[in-house]
Amino acid sequence: MTSGVGHGRGKSLVVGTINWSRIFSMTSEMFICLIVWTSGLHPWLQMFVPRKVNVFLWRFRLDSLPVRWLISAKGIDIHSIVCPVCNNEVETRDHLFFGCTLALDLWRRLRMWLNCAMPNFSSWDTFIVWIEGVHLSNIQKKRVIAYMVTLLWAMWRYRNGVVFNDVFCNRNSLFDLIRLLCFRWIKNRGHLVSNWNSWLAIPL
Ligand SMILES: [Zn+2]
Numbered sequence: 144m145t146s147g148v149g150h151g152r153g154k155s156l157v158v159g160t161i162n163w164s165r166i167f168s169m170t171s172e173m174f175i176c177l178i179v180w181t182s183g184l185h186p187w188l189q190m191f192v193p194r195k196v197n198v199f200l201w202r203f204r205l206d207s208l209p210v211r212w213l214i215s216a217k218g219i220d221i222h223s224i225v226c227p228v229c230n231n232e233v234e235t236r237d238h239l240f241f242g243c244t245l246a247l248d249l250w251r252r253l254r255m256w257l258n259c260a261m262p263n264f265s266s267w268d269t270f271i272v273w274i275e276g277v278h279l280s281n282i283q284k285k286r287v288i289a290y291m292v293t294l295l296w297a298m299w300r301y302r303n304g305v306v307f308n309d310v311f312c313n314r315n316s317l318f319d320l321i322r323l324l325c326f327r328w329i330k331n332r333g334h335l336v337s338n339w340n341s342w343l344a345i346p347l
Contacts, residue, residue, distance in 0.1 A: 191289040283347045
């Protein structure tokens with residue numbers, strides 16, 4: 144019977160017969176599997192983007208991101224339910240990510256860059272229907288989804304910058320940042336062999 148406590152870098156934390164490090168690791172993996180499963184995507188998405196983005200996508204799919212409409216609907220006093228980005232519509236999830244002026248502009252830029260017949264999406268579900276039926280190879284579909292999820296993630300970060308720090312950034316710079324994140328995340332996970340310039344020219 145194993146007993147005692149192990150400490151320090153690279154050592155497992157063992158108390159009695161229980162290896163807590165192993166349990167924490169297994170729990171984390173199970174959590175990520177749950178996120179991917181409930182996101183409606185294939186398990187390989189977690190290989191393309193960081194875990195924090197998978198978690199974001201999970202909350203996005205459940206419509207649990209704290210947009211102003213949702214905060215108000217929970218009975219919490221809030222000074223405004225108007226979208227902080229465009230100041231023109233109620234801030235719901237689907238408005239912020241698909242109907243807002245910023246979203247429409249970023250989706251247009253993504254369509255032009257990918258050079259594929261991507262329609263205007265009104266929701267995540269309309270995107271899923273499109274990606275399942277579109278004539279692209281599996282690797283191309285994986286990349287499109289990774290780019291789209293990165294776009295959503297960047298929009299949420301941008302929105303939070305506006306709300307909490309009153310920071311508005313140039314849309315050209317924002318789209319450049321989205322492409323840079325896509326490149327780094329996919330390449331760092333060993334799913335991209337081309338260099339920055341060739342990938343930029345042929346992202347699919
Ligand atoms: Zn808006």
